[in-house]
Amino acid sequence: MIEGKRAPSLEAVGMTKVFGPLVALDHVPLKVEAGSFHALLGENGAGKSTLVKCIMGFYSADDGAVLLNGEEVSIKSPRDARALGIGMVYQHFTLVPSLTAAENLVISRADAPAVIDWAKERKALEAFMEQMPFRVPLNAQVSSLSAGEKQKLEILKLLYLDQRFMILDEPTSVLTPGEADEMLGLLGQMAKKGDITVLMISHKFREVKAFCDHFTVLRRGKYTGSGDAKSATIGDMSAMMIGDTAVRERAQRVTQPAKPDVLELAGIFAEDNEGLPVVKALNLKVKAGEIVGIAGVSGNGQSALVEVLSGQRPMADGAIFIKGKEFSPTRKGFDQYKVFGLPEEPLKNAAVPKMSVAENIAFRSFDKPPVAKLGWWMSPGPMREKARELIAKYRVKTQGPDAPIETLSGGNVQRAILARELSGDVDVLIVANPCFGLDFASVAEIRSQIMDQRNRGAAVLLVSEDLDEILELADRVAVMSGGTITYVSPIEDTDRNTIGQHMAGH
Amino acid sequence: MDNPVLTVLIAMLGGAIRVSTPFMFVALGETLTEKSGRINLGLEGTLVLGAMVAYAVSYLTGNAWLGVLAAGGAGTVLGALHGYICKLPRVNDVAVGIAMMSFGTGLAFFFGKPFIQPQAPHLEAIPLGAWSDNPALAQALEVNPLFFVGIILAIFLGWAFKNTRWGLIIRMTGDSAASAKAMGVSVDLVRFLATAAGGFLAGIGGAFLSLSYPGIWNQGLSSGQGLMAVALVIFARWDPVRAIMAALFFGAAGAIGPSLQAVGITQGYYFFNAAPYILTLIIMIISAGSKSAARDVPGELTMK
Numbered sequence: 039m040i041e042g043k044r045a046p047s048l049e050a051v052g053m054t055k056v057f058g059p060l061v062a063l064d065h066v067p068l069k070v071e072a073g074s075f076h077a078l079l080g081e082n083g084a085g086k087s088t089l090v091k092c093i094m095g096f097y098s099a100d101d102g103a104v105l106l107n108g109e110e111v112s113i114k115s116p117r118d119a120r121a122l123g124i125g126m127v128y129q130h131f132t133l134v135p136s137l138t139a140a141e142n143l144v145i146s147r148a149d150a151p152a153v154i155d156w157a158k159e160r161k162a163l164e165a166f167m168e169q170m171p172f173r174v175p176l177n178a179q180v181s182s183l184s185a186g187e188k189q190k191l192e193i194l195k196l197l198y199l200d201q202r203f204m205i206l207d208e209p210t211s212v213l214t215p216g217e218a219d220e221m222l223g224l225l226g227q228m229a230k231k232g233d234i235t236v237l238m239i240s241h242k243f244r245e246v247k248a249f250c251d252h253f254t255v256l257r258r259g260k261y262t263g264s265g266d267a268k269s270a271t272i273g274d275m276s277a278m279m280i281g282d283t284a285v286r287e288r289a290q291r292v293t294q295p296a297k298p299d300v301l302e303l304a305g306i307f308a309e310d311n312e313g314l315p316v317v318k319a320l321n322l323k324v325k326a327g328e329i330v331g332i333a334g335v336s337g338n339g340q341s342a343l344v345e346v347l348s349g350q351r352p353m354a355d356g357a358i359f360i361k362g363k364e365f366s367p368t369r370k371g372f373d374q375y376k377v378f379g380l381p382e383e384p385l386k387n388a389a390v391p392k393m394s395v396a397e398n399i400a401f402r403s404f405d406k407p408p409v410a411k412l413g414w415w416m417s418p419g420p421m422r423e424k425a426r427e428l429i430a431k432y433r434v435k436t437q438g439p440d441a442p443i444e445t446l447s448g449g450n451v452q453r454a455i456l457a458r459e460l461s462g463d464v465d466v467l468i469v470a471n472p473c474f475g476l477d478f479a480s481v482a483e484i485r486s487q488i489m490d491q492r493n494r495g496a497a498v499l500l501v502s503e504d505l506d507e508i509l510e511l512a513d514r515v516a517v518m519s520g521g522t523i524t525y526v527s528p529i530e531d532t533d534r535n536t537i538g539q540h541m542a543g544h
Numbered sequence: 545m546d547n548p549v550l551t552v553l554i555a556m557l558g559g560a561i562r563v564s565t566p567f568m569f570v571a572l573g574e575t576l577t578e579k580s581g582r583i584n585l586g587l588e589g590t591l592v593l594g595a596m597v598a599y600a601v602s603y604l605t606g607n608a609w610l611g612v613l614a615a616g617g618a619g620t621v622l623g624a625l626h627g628y629i630c631k632l633p634r635v636n637d638v639a640v641g642i643a644m645m646s647f648g649t650g651l652a653f654f655f656g657k658p659f660i661q662p663q664a665p666h667l668e669a670i671p672l673g674a675w676s677d678n679p680a681l682a683q684a685l686e687v688n689p690l691f692f693v694g695i696i697l698a699i700f701l702g703w704a705f706k707n708t709r710w711g712l713i714i715r716m717t718g719d720s721a722a723s724a725k726a727m728g729v730s731v732d733l734v735r736f737l738a739t740a741a742g743g744f745l746a747g748i749g750g751a752f753l754s755l756s757y758p759g760i761w762n763q764g765l766s767s768g769q770g771l772m773a774v775a776l777v778i779f780a781r782w783d784p785v786r787a788i789m790a791a792l793f794f795g796a797a798g799a800i801g802p803s804l805q806a807v808g809i810t811q812g813y814y815f816f817n818a819a820p821y822i823l824t825l826i827i828m829i830i831s832a833g834s835k836s837a838a839r840d841v842p843g844e845l846t847m848k
Contacts, residue, residue: 117728132723134716135843145712146727152709 045235046107046123046203047072048093053102055088062088065102066261068254070203072107073232075225077246077267078239079279080256081477082448086239089256090205094126095119106203120148125201127192129208135181139174139191143198170194171224185212185337189221197234206238210245214335215505215538222249241279242506243272257281280478289486291513292493297326298361300497301466306356308342316342318521320356324466324497329488331512332501332523335541339521340501341382344470347499348379360466375466378402378459380452380484382471388455391444395436396425398443399458428457433483449480456487467491470501485511505534519543548807551680555806558684559799560792561691565756566591566766567791568694569749570773572701573742575784577623578777579705580738581718581731581844584626585641587746588770589648590619594750596652596659599761603664608755611664612690615751616744622648623743627736645770652763659761666759667752688756690748694788697745701784714738718842746770772824779828781840797823 048070055063063085070076080086092099095113103110106122113119119126133142144150144159160176167173174183174191183191189209196204204225210218226249228234240246246253250267255278263278301324308317316339324330334340345351347358349367358365360375371377381387389398400421403409408420425439434453436446443451452472459467469488473481488511492498501518502508508515515532517525517540525540570587577584594615602611626644630637673685705711717724717734724731753769754761776794780786801817804810 115728116726120728128726130722132720132726134719134723136719137712137715141712145709145716150709150712154707154709156707
């Protein structure tokens with residue numbers, strides 16, 4: 039390890055940040071000891087990012103102070119944070135895609151020379167890499183690196199800049215379980231030696247239990263507790279996170295006799311926008327009353343597959359069969375074969391943000407009676423009525439059926455889409471990361487709805503980057519790696535480790 | 545000597561050298577601006593204003609090189625204005641560019657009226673073809689010094705984008721504003737400076753238009769060359785050296801029509817005059833679909 043500076047301690051006192059009517063942070067304290075691996079827990083919108091951005095100088099806090107090694111410091115911009123040795127790895131990488139790894143490292147330095155002597159820099163970089171627990175190819179363009187390598191490069195960058203206080207924003211969301219464990223393990227060792235202090239934003243209890251020493255929990259902008267990550271139970275932590283919010287009981291899995299195959303994907307090929315193959319010879323069958331979960335690290339062709347199935351991307355080759363008949367993903371096909379879908383980021387992929395809730399809910403039915411007469415004359419009355427009924431049934435919180443759907447919160451947009459897709463008769467349901475970015479209550483609700491559909495006899499294809507979601511819902515798990523299915527197993531015959539190894543391509 | 549093929553080829557060489565210079569400067573300026581993540585469509589206006597200012601200053605001071613500098617200065621002002629307006633929230637750089645195009649041309653016509661008649665000193669060409677007894681070749685090789693300035697500049701820019709701090713910062717800003725911000729780089733400032741510098745170069749391109757042989761200023765001087773040069777940047781995939789190639793190619797193609805007429809082929813005159821545009825279009829369609837083209841686009845450009 040690099041000699042010299044030691045891991046610092048950091049304390050935030052009474053951090054407050056107000057955005058208009060919203061109190062994003064309400065006198066939040068945070069104490070991270072030197073050389074510790076500290077987890078910052080909370081649901082989406084709890085204020086974790088706001089807190090961290092205040093520490094990093096992206097926002098100026100309305101009240102409160104930051105103490106570094108016990109002394110109050112003033113951080114007005116990310117530049118100040120950097121000068122103090124506080125660095126952050128963002129969820130969305132901040133590496134420049136068109137620059138090489140070496141260029142990214144050198145330009146990140148505050149004292150980057152006006153004219154760069156590459157021979158000298160390269161030698162210095164190689165010497166630096168020698169001392170690091172993990173390496174990244176220096177000459178590769180960042181856009182060609184895998185997500186795991188990018189993540190490593192981000193962390194190497196902080197070490198290269200000698201930033202000993204490291205903030206990681208959900209660092210493992212793009213890694214395989216194996217990569218995640220390796221990375222967190224190495225950081226944990228470095229922290230233990232007193233080289234770095236780590237503050238990690240996370241919502242994965244398993245990682246927090248396995249790698250962190252301490253944790254702090256936020257809920258709705260308020261501090262709700264902290265403690266020793268080793269001794270606290272997952273129950274304690276989740277109670278602090280969720281508070282007294284009522285969480286709907288999970289739908290039970292109903293055991294059913296074996297049913298026939300409904301959805302069959304036969305040799306599907308698809309290309310990405312640049313014409314490179316992303317889905318290669320993919321074969322998969324889904325039975326009625328079964329959830330097949332597709333696990334995989336993001337970027338292995340899952341989103342292209344979902345786009346093919348939902349008609350957003352042309353199929354280069356192959357065929358889709360539903361109940362033995364060839365299905366083409368057109369409006370007519372969806373209607374005829376009762377195929378429905380919940381795509382990821384529904385506001386972007388399944389809704390028109392500026393149109394009203396009622397209109398968005400009517401997307402499947404606006405050309406059929408009772409909304410449309412003769413197939414083209416639309417009457418808003420029945421449409422609004424239907425929307426009102428579904429809004430009540432699916433508990434969508436909205437100002438009314440005429441409010442633009444973009445004014446709804448993430449969970450409520452997903453509920454409105456759910457109402458549209460699941461209110462009819464469903465034979466095939468295609469779901470992609472349905473709970474991404476949602477709060478606990480919505481997650482529970484949406485997962486039970488999916489389970490209900492399964493119990494009712496729909497064939498469900500669930501594509502998810504969240505392995506826990508798949509372990510909870512799926513009857514069978516399939517792993518997608520390099521654009522094809524590399525492993526299929528009934529859920530009771532497999533475990534996290536086996537799936538993880540296949541996700542990593544072994 | 546009367547070989548028609550040779551005549552056409554010499555004419556194309558001459559065209560490449562003569563016509564390419566303003567394209568070079570505008571394309572280099574635009575490359576610089578677009579590499580920083582902003583589009584300045586107003587360079588046509590900058591080019592025309594540069595031509596006017598260069599001519600006026602050259603006439604008033606009697607020194608053509610002072611005219612070149614003044615044109616660069618006028619271009620900087622227009623570029624800086626574009627850069628400043630685009631810094632304001634919710635401003636679209638493409639729309640501002642179109643407005644600046646009209647503004648620059650309008651300004652040039654307004655102040656340029658009195659300079660249409662008088663004769664200003666122009667930039668002396670370097671007779672590189674003096675060794676040849678072929679008058680056509682000798683004429684083709686009368687090279688304006690700005691031509692060499694452009695080539696050196698392109699090589700310098702290509703080198704600087706890879707080997708200097710400023711080069712890396714411009715590429716970073718153009719490819720990922722979020723990364724640049726996270727590193728404490730002021731994205732607005734970088735783009736402002738890059739647009740101003742791009743304007744400077746386009747202004748010099750304008751100076752060439754009015755101060756090279758025969759050296760006149762009138763309102764039809766540019767006839768859309770600034771716009772074409774902006775398109776050449778895409779064609780050259782944001783690489784300064786390729787931009788020079790594209791400008792040379794475009795100049796050579798432009799000489800096809802007149803030279804064919806000179807050797808007596810009059811059929812399809814207008815068709816051959818359109819050659820540069822048709823060829824550019826064809827090459828663009830072929831090359832734009834490739835994978836590497838998609839990779840070269842600066843990630844922050846609004847026109848993806």
